[in-house]
Amino acid sequence: MKYSLLFLGLGAALLQACSGGDDSRQQAADTAATALIDTSVTKATEQLSRKFFYTIGELPSPLELLDLINRKDIAYNSSLLNPTERADSYKTGFQKAVNYGIYGVDMSYAAFYGQSQDALNYFSTTRQMAKKLGVEQPFEEFVKGVDQYQSEKDSLLSIMDRAYAGIQEYLKSNHRLEVAAHVLTGSVIESQYLSLSLLQDPSAPGQEQLYQRVVDQKKYVQNLIDLMSDMKEYPSSASLLNDLKGLLSAYEGINAVGDLTKEKLATLQQSVTTVRNNLVK
Known part of the structure; x- marks a missing residue:
């Protein structure tokens, strides 16, 4: 089962929100000589868009x-x-x-545990952030019904899953791809931060599946680095790229559960906390 990433729904909405443009700008663009379009840039953008699709669509x-x-x-x-x-x-x-992205994960974490009041508080905050980002209307379309399910964990998660399922409908424009990638990065980093803060002993019996997921997080970091490498001309993405490279170095030598020790787990936790603190400060 793929669990919802409500924040990814916002990322998708951000892409769609930018695709419309106002009429005057469109008319001005239409009068420009089509031959002046740099097809190499267009191809590069399309490649970046496909990479973003892969990152959110193909990995668990x-x-x-x-x-x-x-x-x-x-x-x-x-x-x-x-x-x-x-x-x-x-x-x-x-x-x-x-x-x-961070608040979206926090909301989902609370919902997984049936902490409905916390989940709703974080939902309210994500709604506030959506308004600040100028995508309040599509956000509301994604999450219709949340307010009605204050104590029903499964219903809250179902609504989030619905938001995730709507991503393909909204990812039709790449004009704000950097913003969507930052939403994705926030979500991945927060998920790793919470997980590594909660897990302490890779040798604990019956938890091999959990720690295999920790190892799998290395893939997310590498994919985010690939995304940010294509957007490093933007200062915020360049800074984030450096942080992610530092986090990836902490995964060096960790390719299987057997590679994890308490010491390596502590190093990972410290590294992801550093990246996360830079995002929430």
Whole structure:
């Protein structure tokens, strides 16, 4: 089962929201000489768009690890979540995008554990961030019915899954692909941060599947690096790229569960915390 990434629904909506444009701008574009279009740039953009599709569509959701943690009866820890009070401090487009991804994971984590009030608080914050990003209307379309299910975990998760399923419908434009990629990065980093903060002992019996998912997170980091490498001309993406490369180095030598030790797990946790702190500050 693929678990929902509501924040990815926003990323998709961001792409669609930019595709329309206003009539005057479109008319001006239409009067320009079509021959001036740089086809090499167009091809590069299309390649980047396909890479983004692959990252979100072909790999398992990073939220699956959080769901597995819940199923193993590892205690819920709300102190790990990014406080909703910080939302007002995020002023730049980069801060809004990555923290929308972060808040989306926090909301899902609370929902997995049946912490409905926390989930709704974080839903309210993601709605606020969607408004700041100028995509409030498509966001509302994705999440119709959330307010009606304050105590029903399965219903909340079902609505999130519906948002994930709608991604293909909305990813029709790449004009704000960088923003969508930042949303995705925020979600992946927060998922890793929560998971590595909750897991302590890779030798614990009956938890091999959990730690295999930890190893699998290396793929996400590599895919994010590939995305950011194609967008490094943007200062925010270039800075994020450096942080991600530092995180990937912490995965060096970790290719299977047997490669994990408590020490290596602690190093991973410290590295992902550094990246996450740079995003939420």
